[in-house]
Amino acid sequence: MSIEILMPALSPTMEEGTLAKWLVQVGDTVKSGDVIAEIETDKATMEVETIDEGVVEALLVEAGSQGVKVNTPIARISSDEVATTSASAPPPVAPAPVMAPAPSAAPASVVLVDPEVPPGTPMVKVTLRDALRDAMAEEMRRDPDVFLMGEEVGQYQGAYKVSRGLLEEFGDRRVIDTPITEHGFAGMGVGAAMAGLKPIVEFMTMNFAMQAIDHIINSAAKVHYMSGGQISAPIVFRGPNGAASRVGAQHSHDYSSWYGNVPGLKVIAPYDAADAKGLLKAAIRDPNPVVFLEHELLYGIEFDVPEGDDWVVPIGKAKVRREGTDLTITAHSRMVGFALQAAEELAALGISAEVIDLRTLRPLDTETVIASVKKTNRLVTAEEGWGPMGVGAEVIACVIDGAFDWLDAPPLRVHQKDTPLPYAANLEKLSLPNAADIVAAARAVTNR
Amino acid sequence: MAAKKSSGSALVSPSNLVNRDEALAYYRDMLLIRRFEERAGQLYGMGLIAGFCHLYIGQEAVVVGMQAAQKPGDQVITGYRDHGHMLACGMSPREIMAELTGRIGGSSRGKGGSMHMFSKEANFYGGHGIVGAQVALGTGLALANRYRGNESVSVAYFGDGAANQGQVYESFNMASLWKLPVVYVIENNQYAMGTSVARASAETELFKRGISFEIVGEEVDGMDVLAVRKAAERALEHARSGKGPFLLEMKTYRYRGHSMSDPAKYRPKDEPKQVRDTRDPIEHMRHYGLEHGLFTEEDLKAIDRDVKEIVADAADFAQTSPEPDPSELMRHIYVEA
Ligand SMILES: Cc1ncc(C[n+]2csc(CCOP(=O)(O)OP(=O)(O)O)c2C)c(N)n1
Ligand SMILES: [Mg+2]
Numbered sequence: 001m002s003i004e005i006l007m008p009a010l011s012p013t014m015e016e017g018t019l020a021k022w023l024v025q026v027g028d029t030v031k032s033g034d035v036i037a038e039i040e041t042d043k044a045t046m047e048v049e050t051i052d053e054g055v056v057e058a059l060l061v062e063a064g065s066q067g068v069k070v071n072t073p074i075a076r077i078s079s080d081e082v083a084t085t086s087a088s089a090p091p092p093v094a095p096a097p098v099m100a101p102a103p104s105a106a107p108a109s110v111v112l113v114d115p116e117v118p119p120g121t122p123m124v125k126v127t128l129r130d131a132l133r134d135a136m137a138e139e140m141r142r143d144p145d146v147f148l149m150g151e152e153v154g155q156y157q158g159a160y161k162v163s164r165g166l167l168e169e170f171g172d173r174r175v176i177d178t179p180i181t182e183h184g185f186a187g188m189g190v191g192a193a194m195a196g197l198k199p200i201v202e203f204m205t206m207n208f209a210m211q212a213i214d215h216i217i218n219s220a221a222k223v224h225y226m227s228g229g230q231i232s233a234p235i236v237f238r239g240p241n242g243a244a245s246r247v248g249a250q251h252s253h254d255y256s257s258w259y260g261n262v263p264g265l266k267v268i269a270p271y272d273a274a275d276a277k278g279l280l281k282a283a284i285r286d287p288n289p290v291v292f293l294e295h296e297l298l299y300g301i302e303f304d305v306p307e308g309d310d311w312v313v314p315i316g317k318a319k320v321r322r323e324g325t326d327l328t329i330t331a332h333s334r335m336v337g338f339a340l341q342a343a344e345e346l347a348a349l350g351i352s353a354e355v356i357d358l359r360t361l362r363p364l365d366t367e368t369v370i371a372s373v374k375k376t377n378r379l380v381t382a383e384e385g386w387g388p389m390g391v392g393a394e395v396i397a398c399v400i401d402g403a404f405d406w407l408d409a410p411p412l413r414v415h416q417k418d419t420p421l422p423y424a425a426n427l428e429k430l431s432l433p434n435a436a437d438i439v440a441a442a443r444a445v446t447n448r
Numbered sequence: 449m450a451a452k453k454s455s456g457s458a459l460v461s462p463s464n465l466v467n468r469d470e471a472l473a474y475y476r477d478m479l480l481i482r483r484f485e486e487r488a489g490q491l492y493g494m495g496l497i498a499g500f501c502h503l504y505i506g507q508e509a510v511v512v513g514m515q516a517a518q519k520p521g522d523q524v525i526t527g528y529r530d531h532g533h534m535l536a537c538g539m540s541p542r543e544i545m546a547e548l549t550g551r552i553g554g555s556s557r558g559k560g561g562s563m564h565m566f567s568k569e570a571n572f573y574g575g576h577g578i579v580g581a582q583v584a585l586g587t588g589l590a591l592a593n594r595y596r597g598n599e600s601v602s603v604a605y606f607g608d609g610a611a612n613q614g615q616v617y618e619s620f621n622m623a624s625l626w627k628l629p630v631v632y633v634i635e636n637n638q639y640a641m642g643t644s645v646a647r648a649s650a651e652t653e654l655f656k657r658g659i660s661f662e663i664v665g666e667e668v669d670g671m672d673v674l675a676v677r678k679a680a681e682r683a684l685e686h687a688r689s690g691k692g693p694f695l696l697e698m699k700t701y702r703y704r705g706h707s708m709s710d711p712a713k714y715r716p717k718d719e720p721k722q723v724r725d726t727r728d729p730i731e732h733m734r735h736y737g738l739e740h741g742l743f744t745e746e747d748l749k750a751i752d753r754d755v756k757e758i759v760a761d762a763a764d765f766a767q768t769s770p771e772p773d774p775s776e777l778m779r780h781i782y783v784e785a
Contacts, residue, residue, distance in 0.1 A: 008493025010709055032486060033505075033703070033724070046711045049704075051486040071494060156642035156714060179612035179648035180579050180640055208578070211613070246499035246550070248561040250577035419781055423499065423561030424550035426771045 003052045004073040007039070007061075010046050017041045018066045019074060028056045030077065037074070054079030117274075122307045129299040131273035132162050132238075135280035136200060138309040140170055143198060146284055147174040149185055150202030150239075159204045160240060160299055186212030186237065190219040190289075193235040198284060203239035206293060207253050212237075220289035221264030236283045238292035241269070242333065242384045243432055245297065249420035254385030256332065259291040260361040260394065266315055267362040269293040271336035273303035275359055278313030286315060295334045318365035320372065324354035326446055327378035329438060330369060330395050332358040335382045335414075342438035351446055361391060369395060370402035379411035380441045384433060387415035412441040452655075452666055466674055471742040474516065474673045475733045476751045478508035481532040482730060483759045484541055488531065488548055492708045496767060497548045501562045504532035506703040506720075509729035510635055511536040513676025514603060517684050521598065525573040525586040526605035528563035529635075529702075533605065537570040541762035546769045553769030557776060580613030582606060583632070587619040590630035590693075601629045601687045609640020611654050620661040620693070627692035631683045632658075634695070635670065637702040642714040655697035663695050670698030671727040674736070701727070 010017065021038040024030060030050050037048040054077040061074045068074065117123075126134070140146045147170075152159045154167040154177040167175040178185040182203065189199040203209040209216065220233040243252040259267045266288055270276040276294070283290040305311070321336065322343050331339040336357045343353040354372050358364065373379050379399055381392030392413035399411065417431045466474075485503045492501050504511075507529075515536040518524075526533045534544050539555060547554030547565050555565050565575040573589060576582045586604025593600045610616065611634050623630050634654050638645055645652050655665035664686065668679040676698065683694035701723045705712040712720075737743045 006494065008490075009495055010711075032483075045713070046705070049486075049489075051483075051490055152642055155647075159641070177643060177647065179643070180609045181612050181614060183614050211578070211580075244499075246561065248499060248564050248577065249559075250564065251500070417777060419777055422559040422772075422777065423547075423556075423564070424558035424772050424776075425498070426774070427550075427559065427777050430774055430777050 001079060002057055003054065003077045003079055005036070005048070005050060005052070005075040005077060007068050007070050007072045007074050008046075008048060009070045010039070010041055014041055014070060016067045016069045019061050019063060019068050020045065022059055022063045024056050026056050026058060030054065030056060039068075050077065052077055052079060116278075116313060117306055123304040124307050125302045126273050126277075126305040127300055127302050128273040128276050128294075129160065129162050130164075131277040131303070131305050132280055132294065133164055133166065135277045135284070136163070137166060137169065139281055139284040140166070140174060142309075143284075145196065146198045146200065147176065148200045148202060149176040149178055149189060151178055151180055151204045153177060153202050158202070160296060162294075162299070163202070182208050182211035183215065187215040187219060189235050189237075190215050190223075190233050193220070193233040193289070194223060194231050198234050200236045200238060200284060203237065205244075205251060205296070206239045206241040206255050207251050209237060209239065209255070210253075213258075216259070216265070216289070216291065217262050221262050224288070225264060232287055233289045234287045236280070236290045236292055238280070238283075239294060240296040240299070241293035242295055243297075243416075243421055243428075246423060246425065246428060248423040252421040254383070254416070255291075256293060256361055256383060256385055257390045257394070259293075260364075260391060262362075264289065265362060266290045266360070267293070268315060268360050269333040270359055271298070271331075271333055271357050273301075274305045274311070275313055275319070275357070277305055278311045279315065279359065281312045282315050285312070290315075293333060298334055298337075313359075316360045316363045316365055318359055318368040319357045320354065320368065321357045322353065322355040324352040324376065326352045326376055327380060327442055328354045328356060328369065328372040328376045329380045329382060329442065330356045330358055330392075331382040332361060332391065333384065335384055335433065338433070338435040339382050339438055341435040342442060345435065345439050346442050349443070349448065351442060351448055353442060358391075358395075364394065364398065366398040366402060370399060373399050373403045374406045377406055377408040378445045379407070380414060380438060380445055381411065382414040382433060382438050385416055386418055387413050388418065390415055409445045409447070412445050414438050414441050466742070468742050470516070471733070471737045472747060472751065474512050475730065475737065475743075475748065476755065477512045477515075477536060478673065478730045478733065479751060479755050480541070480758065481508045481512070481535050483755050484535060484545070484762065485531060487759050487763050488545065489704070489708065491545075491549065491763060491766070497562065498550070499561055499563075500528065501548065501708045502529040502706065503702070503704045503708075504529055506723065506729075507635060507637060507670065507700045508532060509673040509676055509732075510633070510670045510698045510700055511605075513673040514633060514680045516673075516677045517680035518601075518603065519599070519684075521571065521600040522684070523571045523573055523586075523589045523600065523602045524605070525582045525589060525602065526575070527579060527582055527607060527610060528575070528577050529607070530563070530565060530575045534565060534567065534570070534572055534575075537567065537572045539567045539570045539572060541758055542765040545762040545766035549766040549769075550771065551766060551769035552772045552776070553765060558772045559776065559780070580606065580610045580615050583610065583613070583616045584619045586632075587623050587628060587630050590623065590628035590687075591626070593629050594626070599688060601631060601684050603631045603633060603684075605633045605635055607640055608634060608636040608638065608645050608654060609643065609648060611657060612648055616657075617661070620658055620663055623693040624658075624661045624663050627690060629687040629690070630693045631680070631687050632663075632693060632695045634697045635700055636697055637700050639702070639706070639715065641706045641710065642712075644714075653697075655695060658693070658695040663693050665695035665697065667697045667699065670700035671729045671732060673729060673733055
C-alpha cells in the first residue's frame with residue numbers, strides 16, 4: 001500500500017510554497033521523523049519530516065518547483081506493515097476554515113491624493129513590515145541615541161521579521177536581544193530614556209506588554225509630570241496589537257483603548273505602510289513616551305510609500321481616506337481596510353460613506369472627525385477591540401460634545417463581541433468585527 | 449548545599465530498577481506523545497490546526513517520568529507546549545486533538561486551542577500562553593493545598609526562557625518562605641524560541657536558580673525517564689512532607705522548531721539529529737528494556753500498533769467532531785449563578 005505525502009503549510013495563511021530541495025531519492029527507506037525535503041516561502045524555510053515509514057516510491061514534484069499548492073501530493077511512500085489504519089493522511093473531512101488574509105489596500109474608487117505627499121514624489125511599493133524597519137534604520141542612522149531592544153530582535157531578525165537586517169547594520173550595542181523579561185527590560189528602557197537615550201522597545205506582541213504595563217504607565221507616562229517637567233522619557237514601545245489568526249484568547253488582545261486612556265502617553269495605530277513609516281519616525285523623534293500599535297495581519301501587505309528618508313507624518317492628525325456625504329466611518333489600524341471595503345459596498349447601495357483613519361488615538365484628532373460629521377450628520381465607529389469603554393465610545397463622546405446638533409441619528413459602534421477571543425474558526429469569525437458589520441451599522445444609521 | 453548535579457547516568461544505579469509493567473507503561477506513554485505530536489504536526493500542515501502549535505517531540509521522558517512519581521490529587525500546570533502534559537495526566541487523546549482542531553469535542557469545547565487547555569478532572573490546570581504565568585499560578589495551587597491541609601503537591605513546569613521572568617522569583621521567595629508544596633520543573637530544552645540559554649541567562653545552570661531562596665535544586669537527565677522518575681520521587685516527597693518547594697532542572701531537547709512556523713535556523717543543522725541518534729528518550733527506554741529482559745520486540749510491536757490506532761482514532765474524531773455551536777460564543781464569560 002502507498003501513502004501520499006502532501007505539501008504542508010508553514011503557517012495558517014500559507015497557500016503555496018517552493019519545494020526547494022529533496023533530501024531523499026526514490027528507493028530510499030525512510031522512517032518517522034526523517035527529513036525528506038525542504039520547502040520555502042518568502043518568510044521561512046522549513047524541513048518536511050515524514051511521519052510514515054517505508055520506501056520512497058516516487059517524488060511527484062521536482063526540486064525547485066515554485067507555487068506548489070498546500071496539500072498537493074509531493075511524494076509517494078510504499079509501506080508494508082504500517083498499512084494499518086493510521087498510516088495515510090485522510091483527506092480533511094471538514095477543513096476548518098482558515099481566516100482569510102487581511103484585505104489588501106483595496107483602492108477605493110474615490111482615490112484621494114494624500115495632501116501630505118508633495119506632488120511628484122516618487123512612490124515605492126513596500127510591505128508594512130519593511131516600512132517599519134526602514135523607519136527604525138533611518139532614525140538610527142540619523143541619531144546615535146536611538147537603539148532597539150526586545151526579544152528576538154537581533155539574531156532571529158525579529159519574531160515577525162520587522163527588524164530584519166538591523167543587527168547587521170548597527171551591531172549588538174544598538175540592537176539588543178533580551179531575555180524573556182518584559183517588565184525588566186521595559187523598565188530599563190524607561191530608565192535609559194530618563195538618562196536621555198531614545199530606546200525603541202519591541203514587544204514580541206503587545207499581549208506581552210501586559211507584563212510591563214506598570215512601567216509604561218507608572219514610569220514612562222508620569223515621570224515628566226511628577227518631576228515638575230525636569231525629567232522625560234523619550235521612548236517608543238512598539239509591537240503587533242490585536243487579533244492575529246487563530247492564536248486564541250491570550251494572544252489576540254487589542255490595547256488601543258487601554259493606552260488611549262493614559263495622559264502622558266501618545267498612542268499611534270497606523271493602517272498603511274506610508275503612515276506606519278512616517279508615524280514611527282515621528283514617534284522616535286517625539287520627546288514623549290509613545291505606544292505604537294502595529295497589526296500582524298498587515299505586516300505582509302504592500303503599500304505605496306514615498307521614497308527617501310525624510311517622510312515623517314505628524315502625530316495627532318487623522319486622515320480622510322475616502323470622501324463621502326451620507327455618513328462618517330472612523331477606524332484605525334486593520335479596521336481601516338474593512339471600513340474602505342464597507343464604503344465600497346455601501347457605494348453600490350447608493351450610500352456615500354466618508355472614511356476617516358484616526359491614525360493617532362492620543363491625542364485624538366477630534367477636529368477632523370467633527371468637521372466630517374457636520375457634513376454627513378451620521379457616524380459609525382469601528383474598532384477591533386471590545387466596545388465597552390472603547391475607542392468608539394470616546395469618538396462618539398467627542399462628537400456629542402462638538403457636533404450634537406448636527407447629528408441626525410444616534411451613532412453606532414462596531415467592535416469585537418464582548419468575549420475573550422475563541423480559538424474555533426467559526427467562533428473566532430463571529431467574534432471579530434468585519435466589513436459586513438460596518439455595512440450593517442451604516443445601513444442602520446442611514447435608515448437604508 | 450542547596451543545589452546539586454546528579455552524577456553520571458542514573459540508569460546503572462540499582463535503585464532505578466523498574467519492573468516489566470512500569471517499563472512497558474513508560475515506553476507506551478512516551479510513544480503515545482511522540483505519535484500524537486507527529487500527527488498534530490501533520491494536521492497543522494493540512495490546515496486543520498491553526499495558530500500557534502508547539503510540539504513536545506523529544507521531551508517526552510520529562511512528563512512521563514514526573515507523572516510516574518505523582519499521586520492522585522497532585523496538580524499539574526504548564527505553558528503552551530502542553531500536549532504531552534495532558535496526555536501524561538491521562539486526558540483522552542480525542543479531546544486534546546479535537547481542541548487542536550477547534551471542535552466541540554475538544555477539552556475546552558474548541559474555545560481554548562493548543563495553548564489553552566484544561567481538565568479539572570485530570571487535575572490539569574493549563575495550558576497558559578503567557579510565558580512564566582504558570583509559575584505563580586502553580587505556586588497558588590500549592591498555597592491552596594497548604595490552606596486546605598491536604599497532602600497534594602502542585603507540579604509547575606516552565607521553560608529555560610520562562611526561567612528569566614521576574615514572577616518566577618517572586619513565586620520562589622513566597623513558596624520557600626511559606627514552605628508551600630510545589631515542585632518546579634524547568635524543562636531546559638536549550639532554546640527559548642531562537643535564543644540559547646547562554647545568550648539569555650547569566651547563570652546557565654538553572655537548577656541553581658533557587659539557591660538564594662533556600663530552594664533545593666537538582667539537575668536531571670531529562671532524556672532518561674527513569675532518572676526523571678527517581679528525581680521526581682525525591683522532589684515530591686520533599687514537598688509533600690512539608691519541607692517546601694523543590695526545583696528540578698530537566699536537561700532535554702526539542703526536536704522541532706519552537707512552533708510550527710519556526711524554521712529553527714539558529715541551531716546547528718545536525719544538532720537535532722545528533723540528539724535524536726544518541727539521546728532519544730524512547731529509544732533509550734527501548735534498549736534498556738530489551739537489554740534487561742523487561743520486554744521483547746513482540747511486546748513493543750503490540751504497543752506500536754495500539755498507539756497508532758489510538759492516534760488515528762483521535763485524529764478521526766478531531767476531524768469529524770463538529771465546530772462549536774454559535775451559541776458557545778457568549779457562554780462561559782461569567783460563571784452562571
Ligand atoms: C510574556 C510572554 N513573552 C513572550 C512570549 C512569546 N513566547 C512564547 S514561547 C517563547 C519562548 C519560551 O521559551 P522557553 O521558556 O524556553 O520554553 P520552550 O518554548 O522552549 O518550551 C516566547 C518568547 C509569550 N508567550 N509571553
Ligand atoms: Mg526552552
